[in-house]
Amino acid sequence: MTEVTQHPSYPYPTIAEALCEVHFALSPEKPWRASFIGDFFKAIQSEYPEMEPLQDVGLQFEMGPQGLGQRLLPPRQRGRFKHADRQLLLQLAEDTLTVNVLPPYPGWPRMVQEVMEAWQKAVEVLAPSAITQIGLRYINRIEAVSKNDRVSDWIKANEYIAPGVLRSDPGFLSRAEVHLDTQNTLIVTLGDQPSGSSAGHNVIILDIDRVSQREFSPQNNNLSHEIDHLHEDVWKVFSSAKSDRLELLLKGEPWES
DSSP states (O other), X not given: OOOOOOOOOOSSOOEEEEEEEEEEEEOTXXXXXXXXXXXXXXXXXXXXXXXXXXXXXXXXXXXXXXXXXXXXXXXXXXXXXXXXXXXXXXXXXSSEEEEEEOSSOOXXXXXXXXXXXXXXXXXXXXXXXXXXXXXXXXXXXXXXXXXXXXXXXXXXXXXXXXXXXXXXXXXXXXXXXXXXXXXXXXXXXXXXXXXXXXXXXXXXXXXXXXXXXXXXXXXXHHHHHHHHHHHHHHHHHHHHHBOHHHHHHHHTOOOOO
């Protein structure tokens, strides 16, 4: 494994959710069965004692003689599993394993460990033939301190965030989808929303989503190497976007204007 760059660990992270999504293919000799969700639950039940069966219903848009139409796709089964002690969820569908880490964010080394342990259990149950795609997404939630706060107080312009967005009044939305090459995508979304608190200050959302569509064998070292690489890209975006004021917030230090 290549050496991973060490990044600061902040005592007050703004991460509202971090998730890793591993897409996989199964071999023709062992195709998907609905019972796999139950088998996976048995393998993780000592740590994840709560299971919730879910069904995802999707729409597919098609162009036909009458123009654009839509077709209801067959429901997809999915199991969601909640950790006994930590703010951690696993989700398993017929081609995807998702690890959702909720606040308080435990840091990247612990998140990698959670992903790798979940993937190892999935491999034991499913025996996938390949990993087909990996997504690593960080959703940051930055609550304004006063009604006079501007987005530029917290966020700086970078390759993916235009300077004009930072001069906007509330109600702004910026989304940059960059195809780094034919197999790698980076999506950076910046927007705001009402906080829902009595103070009434808006909340800034910085959503960084890094996707790799490179296919490779499902061994643990391959997966850990790939997600470390994705995390490095996510960190570069966040690091270049955080202002001095946000840096102080992450450290729990006061801001003096």
